[in-house]
Amino acid sequence: MRILIAALLATASIFSPLNSWAQSADIEATIKTIDVKSMSLTLDDGKTYKVPEEFNFEGLKAGVKVLVFFTMVDGNRVVDDLQIVQ
Known part of the structure; x- marks a missing residue:
């Protein structure tokens, strides 16, 4: 039983950092600004999204209102999907 618990804890500790990446x-x-050259958007929250x-x-x-789905990757916000809000 101890071996099983140790194995589960070891597995959990290995995979837990993946969640933070x-x-x-x-x-x-x-949308506040669009920069086609650097492939990014800046929204009215003041943050830039690649x-x-x-x-x-x-x-x-x-001026267009959008719903942005993004993922944090190495400290950058990377857009996964974007929808215009009517």
């Missing part, structure tokens, strides 16, 4: 979240905010290379900026401009 990537955290998903979402935010509803208004977008993937295949991201389509069509229909986006300053």
Whole structure:
């Protein structure tokens, strides 16, 4: 029984840091600026969100309200999905 508990604790300790490497979240905010060159958006919360290379900026401009789903990767907010809020 002790071996089983030790094995479970060892497994849990190995996988627990993985959770802190990537955290998903979402935010509803208004676009403040778009920088196509650096592939990023700045929202009215004052934070910058990186977008993937295949991201389509069509229909986006300053003042548009969006719902952004993002993941924290190495201290950067990386957009997973973005929806325009009507």
